[in-house]
Each structure stands twice: as C-alpha cells, then as structure tokens.
Amino acid sequence: MKLDARIFIAGLLVLASTVHYGLVQARPIDEVTDSGYITIFVYQDYAPYSFEDESGELKGIDVDIAKHFAESLGVELRFLVRGADENVDDDLRVNLWKGDLIHRKVADVMMHVPYDRELDTRNEFIVLMSPYFLEEMAVVTDTAVLPKLETFGRFMNKPIAVEVDTAGDFFLSNAFRGALHQSIRRGRTFDEVIDLYKNGDVPAAMGSKAQTQWIANQSPDVESKIFQPPMPGIVRKSWPVGIGIKHDSRDLGYALTDVAFGLIQSGEMEAIAQKYGVSFTAPEY
Numbered sequence: 001m002k003l004d005a006r007i008f009i010a011g012l013l014v015l016a017s018t019v020h021y022g023l024v025q026a027r028p029i030d031e032v033t034d035s036g037y038i039t040i041f042v043y044q045d046y047a048p049y050s051f052e053d054e055s056g057e058l059k060g061i062d063v064d065i066a067k068h069f070a071e072s073l074g075v076e077l078r079f080l081v082r083g084a085d086e087n088v089d090d091d092l093r094v095n096l097w098k099g100d101l102i103h104r105k106v107a108d109v110m111m112h113v114p115y116d117r118e119l120d121t122r123n124e125f126i127v128l129m130s131p132y133f134l135e136e137m138a139v140v141t142d143t144a145v146l147p148k149l150e151t152f153g154r155f156m157n158k159p160i161a162v163e164v165d166t167a168g169d170f171f172l173s174n175a176f177r178g179a180l181h182q183s184i185r186r187g188r189t190f191d192e193v194i195d196l197y198k199n200g201d202v203p204a205a206m207g208s209k210a211q212t213q214w215i216a217n218q219s220p221d222v223e224s225k226i227f228q229p230p231m232p233g234i235v236r237k238s239w240p241v242g243i244g245i246k247h248d249s250r251d252l253g254y255a256l257t258d259v260a261f262g263l264i265q266s267g268e269m270e271a272i273a274q275k276y277g278v279s280f281t282a283p284e285y
Contacts, residue, residue, distance in 0.1 A: 009023060027108050029073070029252040040066040041095045041107035044083045045189060048214040048276040049112055062111040064272045065132065065260065069109065071261045080107040085199065088114060096244055097125040108252065110244035115283065124192070127247050130257035131240035132269065135212075139170060139230045140212035145203035149227040161185045161196040161205040169207035171234045194218050205270040210278040217277035238279040240283030 014106045031039050042050035050060040057161060065125075070077035087093050092110065099106045113119075113130040139160070141149055146158065152175050162168040164186040174182050185202050187193035190211065197205045198219040206217050209226065215226035231237050243260075245253040263269040263284050273280035 028249050029049045029255055032108060032252060033073055033075060037078050037277050038070050038073060039078045041080040041110040043112060043175055044081050047190060048278055051082055061272055061276055063229050068263060069256050069259055070237060080105065092123050092126050092244055097246055103225060112241050113244040115240040115242040125247050126244050127250060129226060129240040129244055129253040130260045132260040132280040133241050134238060134283045135241055136209040136238040137231060138209040138212045138226050139204055139206045140215050140224050140226055142203040143223045143225050151229055155180050155183045159185050159202040161187060161193045161202040163187050163193050163207065165188050171231060172206060174233060208216050213278050
C-alpha cells in the first residue's frame with residue numbers, strides 16, 4: 001500500500017473489524033445442526049437453476065440440490081434469494097460474508113458459484129468447494145430457420161437473442177470484431193430472451209447449455225435444436241460450478257461436498273437435471 005503510516009494503520013483496523021465481522025457471521029456445521037436450520041442462497045429468476053413457478057413456489061436444479069443438503073443435515077431449509085450483482089465477487093460479499101447494507105443478512109451456503117481458483121484466491125473470506133455441475137455455452141435454434149449452425153457467421157444476417165451483460169452477450173458483442181452488433185437482441189432478463197425466441201422474433205438464442213435447453217422446453221411450438229459451434233475468442237466455453245462457504249465453515253463445506261458427490265455417483269444429480277429438461281455433465285473432481 002502506497003500510503004503514509006497513519007492511513008496504513010487505519011486500514012489495518014478496518015480490515016481487523018471486517019475479519020471479526022466475518023467470524024461472527026460464520027456458522028460451522030455444529031452451529032447449523034444445533035440451530036435446526038440452514039440458509040442457502042440461490043439466484044433470483046435464474047431458470048432452470050432457481051426460479052418461482054406460476055404458483056410462487058421456488059423450484060430449479062439448485063433448489064433441489066439445496067433440499068438434499070438440508071435433508072442430509074436433518075435441518076430446516078431456509079432460502080436467501082437475490083438477483084445477481086455486477087460480478088460474482090460482489091455476490092459472494094453480499095450473500096456470504098458481509099451482507100446487504102440494510103439487513104446484513106447472509107447465507108451459510110451459496111449455490112452456483114464458478115469453481116475457479118483465481119476467484120477463490122481473491123476472495124479471502126470465502127472458500128469454493130463441491131463442484132457439482134459443468135456449465136457450457138450453447139445456442140438454441142429454430143430449425144425451420146436455422147437447421148444447422150456451424151459458425152456464428154450465420155448471425156451476420158440473422159438475429160440472435162441473449163441476456164444483457166452475460167458471457168454470451170460479451171462474446172457476441174466482440175465476435176468478428178463487432179460485426180454481429182446489429183443482429184444482437186438483448187433481453188433485460190432471461191424471461192425476455194425466452195419470449196423473443198418463443199414468439200418467433202428471433203430464430204436463435206445464446207446462453208449456458210442448460211439455459212438453451214430450458215428455452216427449447218418452454219417453446220413447444222418451435223422445433224428446436226441445441227448447437228455448440230466454435231467460439232473463437234470467448235473467455236470460457238465451459239466451467240464447473242460449485243458452492244461457496246465462509247472460510248471458517250469448512251467443515252460444513254466438506255459435509256455438503258460428500259452429499260453432492262453422492263448425488264452424482266448415485267445418478268440422482270442427473271435425475272434432478274432431467275426433471276427440468278436439462279442434460280447433466282459432471283465436472284471433474
């Protein structure tokens with residue numbers, strides 16, 4: 001830190017208070033079981049992983065996995081549901097170790113965190129564990145318009161929908177040096193992307209493979225097919241997701257890792273995915 005001694009010392013005091021706050025909020029496995037409940041964070045409006053159905057019931061792949069976590073510990077499951085922040089680092093801070101500015105409410109576990117060493121390293125109060133699902137980028141197409149998709153060059157003159165500020169949006173915006181810019185139809189939410197595709201406004205949509213399969217399932221009147229054409233320049237074409245826990249709740253993370261691994265080994269994880277019309281690919285352990 002290129003600061004004078006007084007500012008440096010003040011910074012250490014602030015850091016110390018932050019660490020103390022993190023310790024207060026941490027709930028190792030004994031505290032979770034003694035309390036009789038566990039709070040698990042899932043993303044809001046994030047089908048097919050976590051979303052509310054027409055009756056307002058919370059459903060999705062991550063929701064079902066969370067239910068197995070709570071059941072394995074013999075405790076009540078409580079959900080913390082929030083929308084995504086500007087980046088995953090902010091999501092980890094707000095939902096796990098610091099909380100929001102008003103209520104300071106945090107979860108014991110955060111679902112669907114990219115299992116990434118760099119992300120883990122730069123978030124000192126968080127530990128990433130238990131990779132349980134491999135995410136992959138893909139495109140769903142209306143085969144009446146696009147029966148095959150070998151290259152994104154097809155979107156030079158065909159529109160494609162994508163949720164704004166996502167990995168798919170960044171890729172499409174920069175593909176072919178921005179030549180696809182006029183073809184991109186951005187939805188403010190994933191539901192808007194589904195509507196654009198389902199209503200025939202676009203013949204294709206990009207997202208994670210699970211999301212594109214969900215779009216196809218939500219569009220029964222469209223003959224859909226999933227493609228994964230070459231994506232030159234994309235930051236990541238696939239990545240594992242796992243759980244995030246506080247750095248001093250590792251024993252809770254170890255227990256849940258055993259549960260997730262058991263679900264994968266037994267075939268239950270695949271069954272959960274298939275329940276939502278999604279194919280399951282296990283990450284490498």
